[in-house]
Amino acid sequence: MAEHIGQRIATRRRARRMTQADLAREAHVSLPMIKGCERGVRSPGPSTLEAIAAALSVDASRLDPAYVGTGRRVHAALPAISAAIAGYEFMPDAASQPLGQLRNDISTAVGFRLAAQYGPLAAQGPKFLRDALAYLHSAAGAQTEEAARLVVAAARTVDAVAYKFGAHDLSARLIEVMRWAAGHSKDPDLKACVAYVHAEIFLAARGYRVGQLALEQALNVGPAPNTERSMATLGALHMRTAVLAARAGSADVAYAHLNEARTLAQGLPEGIYLGTAFGPSNVRIHEVAVSVSLGRDHIGRALDVARAWSPGQEIPAERRSGFWIEVARAQLWSGNPDRAFACLKEARMHAPQHVREHPWAREDIGKIRRLKRADANSLTSYAEWIGAI
Known part of the structure; x- marks a missing residue:
């Protein structure tokens, strides 16, 4: 299976006129990982597969038909995210990694958020959020400002997962953590x-x-x-x-x-x-x-x-995708379902995970399919992918 996945990755990469180095950079994975996957000697885990798929503007299932989907992994991670902030005002434990590594991890996570790569955020978020909170509790003086910014950035990246996947109560708690952390800052x-x-x-x-x-x-x-x-x-x-x-x-x-x-x-x-x-x-x-x-x-x-x-x-990919979802709705309201469908396909090219979890996209593709003004097979395939049928 790994060899077939690698072939699909290589084919899609070449179609987008990307080098292996380009793909590694956009996906935030190592160049040896990309080379190994394409040769069939390495098999990407779910987070790596999602990152590569997002960089190639496809759903991960296009690269690996056995892929079970981001949604299941995200919902499985929600309890760990909740546990990470359960005692945010106290946080007795020390951070598990050096400050420099934490900065890098959170910077990478911000990139994942802007690219609508929710799987890696769900998997890694609880750890760097706990560590950021631990640093804020132990910080003093000028260090407090940086620690507060790290907590806000960490909580915001994890909040993207909670909010997009409908865990709005958890999202509200994460926002309270952000407000609490910002209260420690003079910025x-x-x-x-x-x-x-x-x-x-x-x-x-x-x-x-x-x-x-x-x-x-x-x-x-x-x-x-x-x-x-x-x-x-x-x-x-x-x-x-x-x-x-x-x-x-x-x-x-x-x-x-x-x-x-x-x-x-x-x-x-x-x-x-x-x-x-x-x-x-x-x-x-x-x-x-x-x-x-x-x-x-x-x-x-x-x-x-x-x-x-x-x-x-x-x-950022998520915002590009959002633009086309909004335009699709405008096209649908103006009586152009074919153009609306073209916009939704464009949105999917930019950030498939974002589109798949967007309620407007799911609602509108259902309406377009009922109108049957575009290619029926393509519409049905898209509707099945997004969960509208």
Whole structure:
């Protein structure tokens, strides 16, 4: 089986015009592992297989038909994630690895989160989250600032797993850990970053209006926009507030926050700031999200953006995928199910794990299949893959 998996990896890699070194870098695995897999002398474990598949923009089952799926592994890991934060305010145990290694592990985990690689996060998250908490409890002076940032980053990566797979109570507890850790810091950017993540609670509960108010309060006490990082942090908060306002039906407020984000993005390089993607392209993506969130009367704006522009590789895979899911919904509402299906296929190419767990993608592919306007076999195959049938 390993040889067949290796052949599939090599075929897909060449189709994407990637070298073995490119694939190793994108998947965050060693070059010898890639070479060994392709030669059939090494067999990737589930986490490695998921990482390679995500880098190749395919579901892991395309490389190994016997693969049982990320969802089962994630749900099996949820109790360990819960246990890792059970005593976060006390944490009597010492960290199990040196600080330098922990920094590297969390940096890699942030990359997994942005690439929507949830399997490795579920498997590794409890360990580096416990270690980050242990360092914060033992830190003093200037070390406290770094330790607080590490806890927030670690909890946020694990929260991505909990939130995407519907464990919203666990997600809320992880956000409380982030807020507690940020309270040990004097960094206003970090606190604004946590406020951004805190919005997940309101999105999950559909408490859009109260979520909008909570983020506006965070903006009122947020950092001064005097550095690139603080401008990006404020801009991201404005983007997310715009989405919440849109879902609350407040179009004028939503577009006002979007304009504030656009102003802050001017002149900023597209990048990752405290774990959040921000820049002019990300504002465009959120313009689509705001328009779709406001409903059918506003989808023309979303389609106008999509006709003229699409996100490039400078944008994290999860957010690229999210853009195409939003455009698919706009296309479906505008009476173009074939185009909507094309957008969902595009979304799958960028971040298959993200698409597979996205409720809108599952709901919309079911509607498209019922309309039977695109190729029936392809639609059925996609619907089976995403769990819509």
